[in-house]
Amino acid sequence: MARQLTIFLENRPGRIKSISDVLLENNLNIWAFTIQDRGEFGLMKMIVDKPQTAQLVLADRGFACVLKEVLAVTAESDKPGNLERLTSALLEQGVNIKDVSGFVSPRDRQGICFIEFENPDGANLEQTLGAVGFQILSDRQLYEL
Numbered sequence: 317m318a319r320q321l322t323i324f325l326e327n328r329p330g331r332i333k334s335i336s337d338v339l340l341e342n343n344l345n346i347w348a349f350t351i352q353d354r355g356e357f358g359l360m361k362m363i364v365d366k367p368q369t370a371q372l373v374l375a376d377r378g379f380a381c382v383l384k385e386v387l388a389v390t391a392e393s394d395k396p397g398n399l400e401r402l403t404s405a406l407l408e409q410g411v412n413i414k415d416v417s418g419f420v421s422p423r424d425r426q427g428i429c430f431i432e433f434e435n436p437d438g439a440n441l442e443q444t445l446g447a448v449g450f451q452i453l454s455d456r457q458l459y460e461l
Contacts, residue, residue: 318388388453391427409439
């Protein structure tokens with residue numbers, strides 16, 4: 317499974333820049349990110365090319381951060397209805413989506429999303445999603461994109 321880095325940060329000017337500075341200093345590449353406001357604090361969730369290294373260097377600089385396993389799913393192509401097919405297939409298996417983010421690669425128009433979920437026990441997600449045109453990316457496949 318892929319790993320998503322979640323960083324807890326104070327909601328004040330300069331905090332996001334300080335994170336990006338640390339990642340740049342360590343030659344770490346950000347592939348996707350979201351930022352969520354939680355009042356005085358916020359969450360920055362990101363997919364980076366070397367998640368364990370990113371967590372270590374950020375923690376070393378005093379940032380509270382965790383790695384979470386997420387399902388990295390890719391669609392065959394960018395077309396209407398992909399999200400509906402994906403969520404329908406997961407619902408049929410009783411999978412609860414807790415958090416999701418996604419994007420379309422400008423290079424090849426391939427849709428990629430990262431899903432945090434619960435209740436996957438007993439669900440063959442690779443078979444279920446493959447049957448409706450999706451592929452689950454392994455860590456290696458994701459980091460080689």
